[in-house]
Amino acid sequence: MERKTLDLWVGIFVVAGFAAILVLALKVGNLGTFDMSHGYTLIADFNNIGGLKARAPVRSAGVVVGRVTDIQFDNKTFEARVTMDIDGRYRFPRDTTASILTSGLLGEQYIGLGPGGDSADLKNGDRIKLTQSAVVLENLIGQFLFSKASEGAGKK
Amino acid sequence: MFERMTGGLRGIGHTAIDGVWRIGYASRFFLLTLFKSGISFRRFGLTIKEIYFSGVLSLIIIVVSGLFVGMVLGLQGYETLQKYGSEQALGVMVALTLTRELGPVVSALLFASRAGSAITAEIGLMKATEQITAMEMMAIDPISxxxxxxxxxxxxxxxxxxxxxxxxxVFGGYLVGVVMIGVDEGAFWSQMQAAVDFRQDILNGIIKSVVFGVAVTAIALFEGYDAPPTAEGVSHATTRTVVTSSLAVLALDLVLTAFMFRG
Structure with missing residues (x-):
């Protein structure tokens, strides 16, 4: 085959390959929708994080605004310290609450941010003070059984 | 009696030594290829010609099978996800399966049977028709x-x-899921984008495919170079290339997956 056509085909091949990577990155992956370079970090302490994992989404009003980057156990307070990256486009007041919620009945767990009314915004590295832990199903059932049992005892 | 017993032991010893020798020969061949690869970058035309043969000519089979695999994933995934009422997660399922596993693995298997076997047969025949020896006679290093x-x-x-x-x-999954079955288009793409991470999923898939590329091509080249210079030898070597490199791809995939996606 002639050198020119060969070069042309290989050129098409390489361009198509890189286009495929670009499509994967922008359309399939989160590189296009999510700009973390201008993001900021927030910290929140929870009594119990349930099944929350790193990379879980952070949502506010249902919109994904960030991602959990790190989960550590704090040996002084005996609480779970969750670090999350928030997209720089979104600002939240200082008295925002963070709660661990579940999407659907069997879905994955995520952090829901409920904005407060403070005029000052949370800054990079700030800690969210008002948190609500995950609902642990076993504890809920235990409480239910306990209240039923005490109800029965009260009737006698 | 004694002769028979030692004969069996000798057989085992011979097989073991043969195996170790072959591994050593293969790794020396691989290192030699790496050290002598200067010319394939200085005279890049040589490499471009080979990219045409192994890459461009594999394009059709890769694209067509990718489309079909994506469509089948869309159908099967919808069938299963619909039972749990979460058919919007179809996009996530298709995209993660393809970028993490099926994309690199299936295309490596196709590459092994389409391009790997061709490389082995070509080099084996070059050796059988003494083209390689002729090159050595002309002081051209056949490896480089x-x-x-x-x-x-x-x-x-x-x-x-x-x-x-x-x-x-992913496009095939979109065709079946959104266009044919009627999953909500916005949920399909947005859930996919929320779940697929560039570094974690796509980049790891690319790293996987680079490793598979090294494994498949190195095996194909070695089998061709090592083939006995007869018609039967070349045919055996071609078969061995496909079998060995497919097994190598699957085994490497297990190891890489264990390291990449443990968290």
Whole structure:
């Protein structure tokens, strides 16, 4: 085959390959929708994080605004310290609450941010003070059984 | 009696020594290819020609199978997800399956049978018709002139083919899921984008396909170079290339997956 056509085909091949990577990155992956370079970090302490994992989404009003980057156990307070990256486009007041919620009945767990009314915004590295832990199903059932049992005892 | 017993032991010893010798020979061949690959970059035309043969000519089979695999994933995934009432997660399922596993693995298997076998047969025949010996007579190093360009062509082509496979596969899943069955288009793409991470999923898939490219091409080249210079020898070597490199791809995939996606 002639050198020119060969070069042309290989050129098409390489361009198509890189286009495929670009499509994967922008359309399939989160590189296009999510700009973390201008993001900021927030910290929140929870009594119990349930099944929350790193990379879980952070949502506010249902919109994904960030991602959990790190989960550590704090040996002084005996609480779970969750670090999350928030997209720089979104600002939240200082008295925002963070709660661990579940999407659907069997879905994955995520952090829901409920904005407060403070005029000052949370800054990079700030800690969210008002948190609500995950609902642990076993504890809920235990409480239910306990209240039923005490109800029965009260009737006698 | 004694003769028979030692005969059996001798057989085992012979097989073991043969195996170790072959592994050593293969790794020396691989290192030699790496050291002598200067010419395949200085005279890049050689490599471009090989990219045409192993990459561009594999394009059709990769794109068509990617489309079909994506469509099948869409159908099967919908069937299962619908039972749990979460058919919107179809996009996530298709995209993650393709970028993490099926894209790199299936395209490497196709690459092994389409391009790997061709490389082995070509080099085996070059050896059988004494072209390699002729090159050595003319003081041209066959490893740097014949082997190294093919190696680098395979390593360059493989990740590009795998990326195309995944991209076309996602499109196939979209065709079946959204266009044919009628899953909500916005949920399909947005859930996919929320769940697929560039570094964690896509980049790891590309790393996988580079490793598979190295493995498949190195095995194909070695089997061709090592083939006995007869018609039967070349045919055996071609078969061995496909079997060995497919097994190597699957085994490497297990190891890489264990390291990449443990968290």
């Amino acid at each position: 002139r014949v082997v190294a360009p093919r190696f680098w062509a395979g390593v360059i082509s493989m990740p590009l083919l795998a990326a195309m496979f995944s991209a076309v596969g």
